[in-house]
Amino acid sequence: MASAASAGTGPRAPRTGRGRAALDRWVADVAALTRPDEVVWCDGSEEENERLLAQMVEAGSLIALDDDLRPGSFLARSDPADVARVEDRTFICSEREEDAGPTNNWHDPVDAKRRLLARFDGAMAGRTMYVLPFSMGPVGGAISQIGVQVTDSPYVVVSMRIMTRMGADALAQIGEDTFWVPALHSVGQPLIDADGTRRADVAWPACENKTIDHFPETREIWSFGSGYGGNALLAKKCFALRIASVMAREEGWLAEHMLLVRVTNPQGRAMHIAAAFSSACGKTNFAMMMPSLPGWRVETIGDDIAWLRPGADGRLRAINPEAGFFGVAPGTGRSTNPVAMDTIARDTIFTNVALTEDGDVWWEGMTTEPPARLTDWRGEPWTPDAGRPAAHPNARFTVGAAQCPSISEDWDDPDGVPIDAIVFGGRRATNVPLVSEAEDWGHGVFFGATISSEQTAAAEGPVGELRLDPFAMLPFCGYNMADHWAHWLRMGETLGEGAPRVFRVNWFRKSPEGKFLWPGFGENARVLEWIDARLHGEVEAEASPVGLLPRLEDVDREGVDLDDETLAQIFAVDPDSWLAEAERLREGLDRYGDRVPPRLVELLDELEERLRARA
Numbered sequence: 001m002a003s004a005a006s007a008g009t010g011p012r013a014p015r016t017g018r019g020r021a022a023l024d025r026w027v028a029d030v031a032a033l034t035r036p037d038e039v040v041w042c043d044g045s046e047e048e049n050e051r052l053l054a055q056m057v058e059a060g061s062l063i064a065l066d067d068d069l070r071p072g073s074f075l076a077r078s079d080p081a082d083v084a085r086v087e088d089r090t091f092i093c094s095e096r097e098e099d100a101g102p103t104n105n106w107h108d109p110v111d112a113k114r115r116l117l118a119r120f121d122g123a124m125a126g127r128t129m130y131v132l133p134f135s136m137g138p139v140g141g142a143i144s145q146i147g148v149q150v151t152d153s154p155y156v157v158v159s160m161r162i163m164t165r166m167g168a169d170a171l172a173q174i175g176e177d178t179f180w181v182p183a184l185h186s187v188g189q190p191l192i193d194a195d196g197t198r199r200a201d202v203a204w205p206a207c208e209n210k211t212i213d214h215f216p217e218t219r220e221i222w223s224f225g226s227g228y229g230g231n232a233l234l235a236k237k238c239f240a241l242r243i244a245s246v247m248a249r250e251e252g253w254l255a256e257h258m259l260l261v262r263v264t265n266p267q268g269r270a271m272h273i274a275a276a277f278s279s280a281c282g283k284t285n286f287a288m289m290m291p292s293l294p295g296w297r298v299e300t301i302g303d304d305i306a307w308l309r310p311g312a313d314g315r316l317r318a319i320n321p322e323a324g325f326f327g328v329a330p331g332t333g334r335s336t337n338p339v340a341m342d343t344i345a346r347d348t349i350f351t352n353v354a355l356t357e358d359g360d361v362w363w364e365g366m367t368t369e370p371p372a373r374l375t376d377w378r379g380e381p382w383t384p385d386a387g388r389p390a391a392h393p394n395a396r397f398t399v400g401a402a403q404c405p406s407i408s409e410d411w412d413d414p415d416g417v418p419i420d421a422i423v424f425g426g427r428r429a430t431n432v433p434l435v436s437e438a439e440d441w442g443h444g445v446f447f448g449a450t451i452s453s454e455q456t457a458a459a460e461g462p463v464g465e466l467r468l469d470p471f472a473m474l475p476f477c478g479y480n481m482a483d484h485w486a487h488w489l490r491m492g493e494t495l496g497e498g499a500p501r502v503f504r505v506n507w508f509r510k511s512p513e514g515k516f517l518w519p520g521f522g523e524n525a526r527v528l529e530w531i532d533a534r535l536h537g538e539v540e541a542e543a544s545p546v547g548l549l550p551r552l553e554d555v556d557r558e559g560v561d562l563d564d565e566t567l568a569q570i571f572a573v574d575p576d577s578w579l580a581e582a583e584r585l586r587e588g589l590d591r592y593g594d595r596v597p598p599r600l601v602e603l604l605d606e607l608e609e610r611l612r613a614r615a
């Protein structure tokens with residue numbers, strides 16, 4: 001077979017009707033390009049998984065944790081230079097730069113392919129190339145999609161087996177014409193040099209010059225140089241958000257950075273909520289909330305990504321396309337998220353957490369008192385006076401959703417769940433009230449387009465700096481963000497009366513003295529209680545310049561220490577500081593020029609008029 005590189009365009013991946021023959025051709029082309037020692041098609045079986053885990057333990061790239069304390073669990077330590085998603089090395093390679101928009105890094109697709117072909121040339125020499133067919137969403141489901149990742153990382157294989165429905169069942173879905181998304185990944189560290197010298201492997205292979213490229217028109221993903229998280233588990237952010245958002249726009253559905261929960265009130269009435277939050281706003285905690293209100297129950301459907309599609313009944317239905325959680329470990333403990341702690345009690349892969357002397361894991365926030373001695377995430381001895389964290393701030397657990405104690409029985413219903421409410425949120429010390437309701441769908445889109453969040457120490461950038469993160473999708477939308485807003489407005493027209501109601505929340509408002517005004521965590525159920533009552537017309541709301549607000553008497557304060565003055569502060573709308581906010585929002589919208597839907601500009605104008613009338 002001619003090498004893919006000599007074919008000019010590289011491994012062939014037609015956009016539609018790819019089918020099984022094209023898959024076999026693509027795999028052969030990739031193998032010809034990357035020259036692995038061996039090609040292994042993964043079936044996703046328990047035996048295969050155990051074999052790979054044992055091989056990695058043997059090779060020193062995984063540490064088996066104590067079988068009594070953390071059964072079936074492992075610790076991986078990454079290269080210290082490969083610890084998070086690399087946004088500045090993530091590209092949308094659309095044919096026209098304006099289609100990627102001002103907030104995505106753009107590469108010309110022809111140039112990008114040329115460079116990638118050179119980098120993938122021989123990249124897997126000396127390694128095994130694994131072929132991972134996977135389904136996003138229940139296998140065969142109407143909202144589900146098929147992808148195939150090729151990778152030279154066994155860590156990626158065992159992680160993808162947790163995060164997706166990976167293996168023989170997914171492969172069997174690929175018939176003659178079935179569409180599938182090709183996702184090509186290499187850690188970029190061949191074991192045979194250009195001169196034929198074989199070199200020893202390392203525990204976490206990666207390379208300096210990482211690049212994560214998405215081709216929205218041909219629905220392809222090419223990722224080179226990183227073995228970590230969103231850079232390497234290509235089903236997650238690369239497929240389920242960046243590529244899927246493009247597919248969704250063209251096909252009339254939504255691929256969103258949203259958690260999914262089912263909330264049941266004491267009378268047994270259930271509602272399904274899809275909620276978009278910027279990072280570090282406690283999305284996983286919300287998805288696994290233990291309500292403080294007696295009789296209320298929150299069940300988990302998803303903690304990160306939702307695919308939403310109008311159903312035959314005209315209602316918006318949603319699935320969690322993933323099968324596992326890739327959650328941040330630091331900050332997760334019995335007091336903040338007991339459900340997560342129970343979920344990761346066994347059969348979990350931990351990455352970059354600390355190791356205890358008895359073979360268990362630890363991270364900052366797991367307990368109030370750290371153990372006296374640990375091995376830190378880099379493998380160095382650590383004591384509490386070390387002056388550095390024991391776990392990396394972006395340390396992760398990878399665990400199957402099915403073993404979450406609060407998982408909902410409908411979490412893998414192929415038809416998804418009907419969405420009653422959409423919630424948008426950010427981390428805001430000022431301005432944004434605890435909860436408000438949008439006046440209509442368009443106003444809800446305005447809520448989503450104007451999500452802002454304060455930077456925390458967990459991410460790069462100045463702490464406290466306010467950033468616009470529209471729909472919490474800034475690093476994840478595979479096309480121009482302003483077109484995403486237009487798509488949402490169109491979806492509202494399609495859904496009409498069946499559209500979910502839209503709310504905005506903020507758990508993080510502070511007093512002038514810097515104290516959180518709202519207790520958060522399980523008490524957030526009080527907000528869900530108001531949303532539930534609104535959906536059923538059981539409470540009135542008050543008009544305000546920033547949306548419909550609860551009457552203070554409708555906020556359930558039974559059993560929580562919250563005085564009238566604090567409650568008033570939580571809902572206060574200060575016209576002057578909101579006018580400053582509106583100016584900032586206008587600058588944000590202006591970045592997208594005339595691609596901003598006129599309705600959003602009108603809503604911003606209206607906001608300003610209403611505020612001026614109050615100032």
Ligand code: O2Y
Pocket residue numbers: 083084085228229230231279304326327394
């Ligand atoms: O650092 C990474 O690669 C992980 S980023 C991530 C992981 C799980 C859920 N969400 C995110 C995110 O950045 O939104």
Ligand code: MN
Pocket residue numbers: 257304
């Ligand atoms: Mn996320």
